[in-house]
Amino acid sequence: MTDRETGLLERWRAERPMYAAWGNFVAATLTDAVAREIHPTTLELFLRIPIKPRTKADPSLLAKAFRRGKPYADPYNDIEDKVGLRFVVLVSADIKIVERVVNTCPKWTAVRARDYEEERRQRPYEFDYQSVHYIVRSKDELTFDGVAIAAGTPCEVQVRTILQHAYSELTHDTIYKPSVQASPEVKRSAAKSMALMEATDDYFMKVREWLDAALAPSREVSAAVDRLYRSFTGLEPQSSPLDMLLIDHFGQWAREGFEVELRQFLDDKGFLADRIRERAPVDLLFRQPAVLMVYWAIKVAPRSAPENGPLTDEELAPIYSDLGLARPVAQG
Incomplete structure (x- = not known):
């Protein structure tokens, strides 16, 4: 090992x-900001792979600094990806959400190091490796997890779709490295797969647009009951898949002006807040914001609302009782 390699590693091990x-x-700052940006969608649905910051291994750092033919004037400081992290999302439109968060955080400066959309504009007939790369640098000295972080410390942030990630995992360490000379047939096949991925992303986006339009009424109802649940009960909801099942079924009784009418209904029956608070600790149903929609639908259509719905007679019984209604007897 040469003196310059030894010196670089000594500094790296001290600063790692x-x-x-x-x-x-x-990673923590971005995930918190993205979570706020995409609410009520959860991070578990938005991110396809858990975020895991990684620092460069010693051999990788040495190879990049001295063995890859890059004319670094100051190898240690010129290498900006000594630590990096990756956001993997579903479709290309989601990349824009992460980019917006990266670019607006007041804790760092952000410079886009690679923009696949710009590369596609410049070379429209090529199909190649795609990803968005940013270098973010701390604006000021700060402390995190008990460790002092110097101002100007860089971190690489990659943002890509799950399809782009799959392509990169398959090909990037082989086809595009000078140590491997892939055959023209392999390169051509890789280019075709990238072209197919772009087309697939376009189709995914069209499907998402259709689904978003189809689900828009349910999402409006969900947002309304979420707001009202908090203000009416004073509880923090614990939404689960049951919440959407309730919205999908009972939401058909949410007509125009529904939120105003539901608010008036709750004002008239303020005692329901006590009933919900009493049952919420032991019954998942009453921790769902959509339970308000269930009350409303049964009040509007006591006979037809529960038909073919997701709740059993036993689960519906306290709601009918609270409203002073008898549970309709099924006709046999």
Whole structure:
């Protein structure tokens, strides 16, 4: 090992904890901001792969600094991806959400190091590796997890779709590395797969647009009952898949002006807040914002609302009782 390699590694080993802390800070800050941006969608649905900041291994850092033919004037400081993290999302439109968060965080400066959309505009007939890369640098010195982080410390943030990620995992370490000379047939097949991925992403986006339009009424009802549940009960809802099942079924009784009418209904029956608070600790149904929709639908259509619905007679019984209604007897 040469003196310059030894010197670089000594500095890297001393500063690696700082870079690791900076990567963890960037990951935590971005995930919190993205979660706010996409609410009520959850991070578990938005992110396809868990975020895991990684620092460069010693051999990888040495190879990049001295063995890859890049004319670094100052190898240690010029290498900006000593720590990095990756956001993997479903479709290309989701990349824009992460980019917006990256670019608006006040804790760092962000410079786009690679933009696949710009590369496609410049070379429209080529189908190649795609990803958005940013370098974010801390604006000021800060401390995270008990570790001091110097101002200007860089972290690479990659943002890509799950299809782009799959392509990169398959090909990027082989086809595009100078140590491997892939045959023209392999390169051609890789280009065709990238072209297919772009087309697939376009189709995914069209499907999402159709689904978003189809689900828009349900989402409006969901947002309304979520707001009212908080203000009416004073509880923080714990939404689960049951919530959407309730919205999908009982939401058909949400007509125009529904939120105003539901608010008036709740004002008239303020005692329901006590009933919900009493049952919420032991019954998942009463921790769902859509339970308000269930009350409303049964009040509007006591006979037809529960038909073919997701709730059993036993689950519906306290709601009918609260409203002073008798549960309709099924006709046999």
